[in-house]
Amino acid sequence: MKNKFDVVVIGGGIIGCSIAYYLAKEKLNVAVMESQQIGNKATGAAAGMLGAHSECNDLEIFYPFARDSQKTYIQVQEEIKELSGIDIEHRKGGLLKLAYTESEKRSLNEILALPTVKWYRAEDVKKEIPGISPDIIGAAYIEDDVTVLPTSVCHGFSRSAQLFGTSLFEFTTVISIQKNGSSYLINTTKGIFEANYVVVANGVWSSSFFKELGLEHQLTPVKGECLSVYSENISLKHTLFHDHSCIVPRNNGRLVIGATQIVNEWNEKPTLSGVESLIAKAKTMLPAVTDMKLESFWAGLRPQTVDQRPFIGPHPNDENILFATGHYRNGILLAPATAKMIRDFILKKEIRKDWVEAFKINRSCGTSTSVTTC
Amino acid sequence: MKNKFDVVVIGGGIIGCSIAYYLAKEKLNVAVMESQQIGNKATGAAAGMLGAHSECNDLEIFYPFARDSQKTYIQVQEEIKELSGIDIEHRKGGLLKLAYTESEKRSLNEILALPTVKWYRAEDVKKEIPGISPDIIGAAYIEDDVTVLPTSVCHGFSRSAQLFGTSLFEFTTVISIQKNGSSYLINTTKGIFEANYVVVANGVWSSSFFKELGLEHQLTPVKGECLSVYSENISLKHTLFHDHSCIVPRNNGRLVIGATQIVNEWNEKPTLSGVESLIAKAKTMLPAVTDMKLESFWAGLRPQTVDQRPFIGPHPNDENILFATGHYRNGILLAPATAKMIRDFILKKEIRKDWVEAFKINRSCGTSTSVTTC
Amino acid sequence: MKNKFDVVVIGGGIIGCSIAYYLAKEKLNVAVMESQQIGNKATGAAAGMLGAHSECNDLEIFYPFARDSQKTYIQVQEEIKELSGIDIEHRKGGLLKLAYTESEKRSLNEILALPTVKWYRAEDVKKEIPGISPDIIGAAYIEDDVTVLPTSVCHGFSRSAQLFGTSLFEFTTVISIQKNGSSYLINTTKGIFEANYVVVANGVWSSSFFKELGLEHQLTPVKGECLSVYSENISLKHTLFHDHSCIVPRNNGRLVIGATQIVNEWNEKPTLSGVESLIAKAKTMLPAVTDMKLESFWAGLRPQTVDQRPFIGPHPNDENILFATGHYRNGILLAPATAKMIRDFILKKEIRKDWVEAFKINRSCGTSTSVTTC
Amino acid sequence: MKNKFDVVVIGGGIIGCSIAYYLAKEKLNVAVMESQQIGNKATGAAAGMLGAHSECNDLEIFYPFARDSQKTYIQVQEEIKELSGIDIEHRKGGLLKLAYTESEKRSLNEILALPTVKWYRAEDVKKEIPGISPDIIGAAYIEDDVTVLPTSVCHGFSRSAQLFGTSLFEFTTVISIQKNGSSYLINTTKGIFEANYVVVANGVWSSSFFKELGLEHQLTPVKGECLSVYSENISLKHTLFHDHSCIVPRNNGRLVIGATQIVNEWNEKPTLSGVESLIAKAKTMLPAVTDMKLESFWAGLRPQTVDQRPFIGPHPNDENILFATGHYRNGILLAPATAKMIRDFILKKEIRKDWVEAFKINRSCGTSTSVTTC
The missing domain is CATH 3.50.50.60 (FAD/NAD(P)-binding domain)
Known part of the structure; x- marks a missing residue:
């Protein structure tokens, strides 16, 4: 050796x-x-x-x-x-950062000024993603915020x-x-x-x-819990993002719902309260997600600085x-x-x-x- | 053959x-x-x-x-x-059928008349099960309603x-x-x-x-979804039961939370809405259950007659x-x-x-x- | 409906x-x-x-x-x-049909006559795949016999x-x-x-x-058992094939070893004898496979006609x-x-x-x- | 805290x-x-x-x-x-330490002198365990060497x-x-x-x-790999033991096959060679084990002193x-x-x-x- x-x-x-x-x-x-x-x-x-x-x-x-x-x-x-x-699953489709209120929309102004970010009105988002929440007022579409595995x-x-x-x-x-x-x-x-x-x-x-x-x-652990879900009837091509939570489509058609933020927690296993809050957040973005089948669940610790x-x-x-x-x-x-x-x-x-x-x-x-x- | x-x-x-x-x-x-x-x-x-x-x-x-x-x-x-x-895990401990209202208590009257069923006041239940919901007014204790695997x-x-x-x-x-x-x-x-x-x-x-x-x-499938959860800090000896839901302790210390009732559903896989409702029900019985770690999840179809x-x-x-x-x-x-x-x-x-x-x-x-x- | x-x-x-x-x-x-x-x-x-x-x-x-x-x-x-x-993982790399004897080499003659198939001498295969069995005398390389998920x-x-x-x-x-x-x-x-x-x-x-x-x-079930294995140290880009068995690399770097052929077997679960024979076959192709870690195992039934x-x-x-x-x-x-x-x-x-x-x-x-x- | x-x-x-x-x-x-x-x-x-x-x-x-x-x-x-x-599954049934040769039988003499150990002739073992290897010449039966979970x-x-x-x-x-x-x-x-x-x-x-x-x-890690197997048709009540390997029945009817001994190995995941050797050892004790279905596999590190x-x-x-x-x-x-x-x-x-x-x-x-x- x-x-x-x-x-x-x-x-x-x-x-x-x-x-x-x-x-x-x-x-x-x-x-x-x-x-x-x-x-x-x-x-x-x-x-x-x-x-x-x-x-x-x-x-x-x-x-x-x-x-x-x-x-x-x-x-x-x-x-x-x-x-x-190895294929890293660098996946096209981009990300929609959803806005539900005028205040949320305003908070997107800074990135909307960038040439890489576009505003989509609610009706356009709904056309592209039939199951999206009816409560959104629009979304910032960021083509380059793609995902990898x-x-x-x-x-x-x-x-x-x-x-x-x-x-x-x-x-x-x-x-x-x-x-x-x-x-x-x-x-x-x-x-x-x-x-x-x-x-x-x-x-x-x-x-x-x-x-x-x-x-x-010091580094503080910030636990993040995730779920993987699937359904034969639901296809999603874009990542949905709101309030630090996301729904990410994978190459095999599954969706990943992430992630909680439990500050100063070292335990690496998902709890019921974590699962509960992930489902609640995902529902606000894609209501039909509640009909999807649970596949797996996991957690990890993010290292946070001051x-x-x-x-x-x-x-x-x-x-x-x-x-x-x-x-x-x-x-x-x-x-x-x-x-x-x-x-x-x-x-x-x-x-x-x-x-x-x-x-x-x-x-x-x-x-x-x-x-x-x- | x-x-x-x-x-x-x-x-x-x-x-x-x-x-x-x-x-x-x-x-x-x-x-x-x-x-x-x-x-x-x-x-x-x-x-x-x-x-x-x-x-x-x-x-x-x-x-x-x-x-x-x-x-x-x-x-x-x-x-x-x-x-x-094979050990079928015929497990002592019995079952507590929880009552949160006078009306629920009254509905237990019929079985409380049996010699095998006793009424426990809220304070007695709380002494026996420290984490039980503070909202109960008491429980019917049934020593013989045990569990098996x-x-x-x-x-x-x-x-x-x-x-x-x-x-x-x-x-x-x-x-x-x-x-x-x-x-x-x-x-x-x-x-x-x-x-x-x-x-x-x-x-x-x-x-x-x-x-x-x-x-x-005709037989109608009534889907039931369950979760298995664990925590090193929570021990439960009795089954808890309320509103058709239960929390059942196993011989290995894990708890089973069951079960939803989705009428006329043939799909044998748990959905997010099933998981969500199980967590909600379990919380009403044992609030600390939300701190428990999810172990697994599953579903089955009960055959229901008219x-x-x-x-x-x-x-x-x-x-x-x-x-x-x-x-x-x-x-x-x-x-x-x-x-x-x-x-x-x-x-x-x-x-x-x-x-x-x-x-x-x-x-x-x-x-x-x-x-x-x- | x-x-x-x-x-x-x-x-x-x-x-x-x-x-x-x-x-x-x-x-x-x-x-x-x-x-x-x-x-x-x-x-x-x-x-x-x-x-x-x-x-x-x-x-x-x-x-x-x-x-x-x-x-x-x-x-x-x-x-x-x-x-x-959905990405079907249509994966380049092709397949090497290994020959260990002159008789096996002769049996490849028919497909070697096709423009899509080439003969690789042992030393060429060993250069391309360092861990390949030293016992091969060569391989038919078929670029178009790729894999999907x-x-x-x-x-x-x-x-x-x-x-x-x-x-x-x-x-x-x-x-x-x-x-x-x-x-x-x-x-x-x-x-x-x-x-x-x-x-x-x-x-x-x-x-x-x-x-x-x-x-x-009549259709006869021919059970096929498979293993999935992984190792940080072994990369494989081509499918290896010999005697009806194969080692298939996946996009995530794992290898699938398949498959047994148990005629007239309806049981869909892998047995120890199936696992044993898969390991034996894989070893003859890629000896280092025995150092790889087992990830999962499964089986399925192929429908065979007369x-x-x-x-x-x-x-x-x-x-x-x-x-x-x-x-x-x-x-x-x-x-x-x-x-x-x-x-x-x-x-x-x-x-x-x-x-x-x-x-x-x-x-x-x-x-x-x-x-x-x- | x-x-x-x-x-x-x-x-x-x-x-x-x-x-x-x-x-x-x-x-x-x-x-x-x-x-x-x-x-x-x-x-x-x-x-x-x-x-x-x-x-x-x-x-x-x-x-x-x-x-x-x-x-x-x-x-x-x-x-x-x-x-x-919690039930620790302290399980009756005892253990049979198998002997295949006169030399192996002699090596049991020391413990056979103890009042807690008895010699069973091959025909007695075969009567008790119909599937046992026909090659044994007998076994030391130790009623008190039971198992726990x-x-x-x-x-x-x-x-x-x-x-x-x-x-x-x-x-x-x-x-x-x-x-x-x-x-x-x-x-x-x-x-x-x-x-x-x-x-x-x-x-x-x-x-x-x-x-x-x-x-x-110094402590040296000695990796041990195990398999869990099941079959509806095979019941075993006693632990079988030979050459540092064992087949242990569990309360749920499954069998655990253990364990390899890989000296100075820190890797906690089973490899194909470990699985292969476990199957080989189990076969020498209970040949029908090869028809059993694989359920799971795992490994751990024993701490060994000089x-x-x-x-x-x-x-x-x-x-x-x-x-x-x-x-x-x-x-x-x-x-x-x-x-x-x-x-x-x-x-x-x-x-x-x-x-x-x-x-x-x-x-x-x-x-x-x-x-x-x-």
Whole structure:
């Protein structure tokens, strides 16, 4: 077993695997340490919306970063298919962000100003989606906010990275990280590994490495529960979105209903109250959904930072330790752009200054009333 | 493959398998024809309440029959364990039929008059079950309305019957039944079988044989959906019952929440509206249930007759064709008594006259305003 | 509920749903009667190989028919995606029919003569598929024998047909078919339907309608068991095929290992001996498969005729009753061509004579030593 | 949330939960920290054999300890049923340790000398178990080596402990343990807890705490894979055992086939080679098992020490840190005796000297050729 690497990535979710892929393409010698199985935690629980517009509340920083990531997926799809044979289900159809009140409509104004977003009147939406709620007053249609199948993206990155030489260690828990001269010793259940760079990318569980590495930053788990439903009689081509909930059609004709937001909850199993609230939300968008058959249910933990922006960048005191976590609701969307940024940090390439500042570890977390360290 | 039998039973649910068992014990040569797998349809979907009292709305006929069946289960448990090694999970703890209003309390008066039923005041129920709804005014406690695990009862009957010589044919669809002199030819996907007696016992699907055998009787499917939930922090020892819904604790600590009643529905898969209504009902009994984790979900079809009593007895024009179906909400409870009655018809033993009349095929279906043939 | 149709199709597998689709496109008013759920029996159990070449042992009749069907899938994929949003996973990569001995290589000579089939020497195969068995002497590479995801094809046909007006009745068992003047009464668990044409397309269960409709033809169930396996470290792009077994890569990176052939077996559940033989066969093709993790397992029943050709055509004495069944190992491959042929019978269009003769109900079944009615 | 406890137990498997139960009964204020869900790792993967005799290769130390634990289960069953309503499926029937050769028979001589073990000749075994392998020459019958359902034991302990006041923290990872004056700070993903005693009882994952707490001891994961199978036609009342493999009947009539032994394997998912070897082993005991249907499959990691004895006792340099791990193949069997021993360490009660010596952390590991620290 090889145990010396250029880079050890901790975490085999979509963030860790995309980083491994982009580094391995540059001929770096990479290992991924995953305590369970590839893509089985938050990644496997995500609905897969690439909501650069629909999840956006900041056109200055978040939007261009998210948009870059969203566009990168077109190339990711082709490369991964070619290399690994995996289809990430990059799916046309776009997203309708529904408005039920004038106030909701107004809140869409900012994105409606973008050339990529169009307003559809209620009658147009109803024509396109016969079962849509009669209560909507219209919807913002965003053609580019498409969806992918998150586990397939993650497996695609993982296998493609391996084809470029990456080593993958599943069922391998990292116990500690120790400085050892100019390199690091990564102590795991499978023995000790050595690396020049360590990238911490294991979602909400990255917290424990913050503390170990002398940082005070916190990640809060925000549990998200989902349902998968089916019906032979209902076809949906567009993602429906309202009030942080969505109904996402899959390539096999099933619909995914997601997702709850239970703050500070570590339990990864859906509860009855979660299921109840998902059904209630889905009904307000597509009333006929109540006739659909339940297929399965699951949950995952989103890693949330104080200002809800990810941590992407080096440790304040040690540039050979990098973090890529805290992606909250947008881990799938932001994976390619995050990976490219981590790659560029390691390769000392230029990176957009405002992104570096916005996502660095020791940034200030401004709110209307206070500014603190994140 | 043996193809001549004293009795061919159509249907390998709990009714068919209990009949096979009671006939085989009398040294009759029996075959069971099951189109899918033993106990996988309505039997496998049942919560397993032996609600002789709680499901009773007729102390004259239904209650003594149900009570006889309920008592027989004590013996069934021992025999099946001894013969097949299967534990039917005949589980102590009894049932609390909850009352939220004076009117609901009054409706319990009839069963409260029985020596087997006691009234518990709200404070007593709350002491026994800390999480019970604060809105109850009390409950009828029925110690003898215990529960069993329906699939285990059915498998236990099936295997014990086989140990007494019964032949079991799974994945065998009966296509037609034809008179052949003094016997019958049962034409199936696995070939033709011959029998002196045929017992039709395949639940709501018995309808098709009614028609084929010249009868006009109808069975209506009443779909019932269930959930199984768990939580390390909640223990329940008693079944809770209210408004046709129940929460049943299992031997492994899980709770079963049952069951919806969707009349004239053939679809055997749970829908979101079913799940939603189960959660709503369970909350009214045990509010903390919403914190429990969802484990699984399923549905089955209860066979309902016009007067909601089962059909148990011979074809009006042919005493060698018998029916045992239409048990609606009480197939598990009534299986042993039904089987003994069918056994006694075939062996020409004496049977309680009022039961024969109440469950015969060509009875009149009285309602307050009309009397018709069932 | 509408109960009069131009055509009632019995069976909601891939054959029935493709027929409904091709008829509905011609503006016929169609209903599909499915006793369980769409695509859940043999269709859902199939690996999805479109083996026009690899399954071929008859270049005169079977091959052109199969090849036509295979080519039609290209169009099917586009139409279904456009109409229903379902992706049938028509997957490039082709198939390698492995040879381990000179005798096996010789048996490939006939198809190697076709322009669509190429011989790869062992070293070439090993370069392309590093984990391939070292014992092969080469393989026939068939680029056009691609795969689809059978359930998605079936759901895609079903939903697209509905968008063209087809009515779908799931959980609806057909009890009998009766002539009623110039039309038919189809008696089902959901009531009586009327149709001008009836198409019997419910796989091996079609047998019971043969008998009812006065025919002596038999269908034999040939059970096929499959496994799904996965491993982060193994990527496969081509289907491997040897001795009636295959390893099929899916779009999500999993491999399907199929399928056993248990003749005259109605049981639809995999046994340990089936699993054992699948593992043994897969090992001979891809030894590293034994390190892969088991994901799931299932089985289905192929409908086999005496001469292993399907029945496609009208009842010998009644051209308004048609059969489309008996597709044995090739139901997925042949679905589109079968559907077009049934469409053309109903629309009285011209059909290739040799196909009509080869697949007609009352054909002679020639073997080397005897000729009988199929 | 309470965060000060007398004892914090790390690990919510059967060892941790039984310890919590026995401590809570003594009115100690206990918390259990489980990183996932109660009983879901090695505990949930175990077959549940209480093989005090069949797993014994040491009559002096192991046997009396194991036998004490085995006998304790009788009381455990009653207490847990009474307290929590959970039935641990303590199941009569005993175990047959099969012999195929004279040499295998001789190796049974030691346990056959015990009054609790009897020799059955081949013809007697065949009479009792008609499907048994014709190749056996006899079997040791051990009436007291019964089975339990491990998850139910674990849930029963967990809930009963909670009824005695224990706090349970699921989905809570322990990051570090720090001395803090006379108590300990347990740093977890859910915050910091304080305790006077810490018990490390999380199976093979205890290794990481060894290192953190200054110990060099190693635990090796030995993966065990299992299958669950069923058949309506096969009933088994006794456990069959041969060559470290077993076939265990469950209360619901299913059989569990266990277990492989893959040394130094952290992957918790069954592979095809594991499944293959389980089928092969089961066939040698009960040939008809190959006709049984596969129901499910799973795996778990046994924690193995160098001398294959558990670690039960205090840290060599700190008596307030205790270990209860390394139970290898016998975690279920030894849970009650382990828990009583840990209780007695904490309560400073007398404990059998030879057990203390045999299971202490800093013992010598003798083999025929060398003596080292374990």
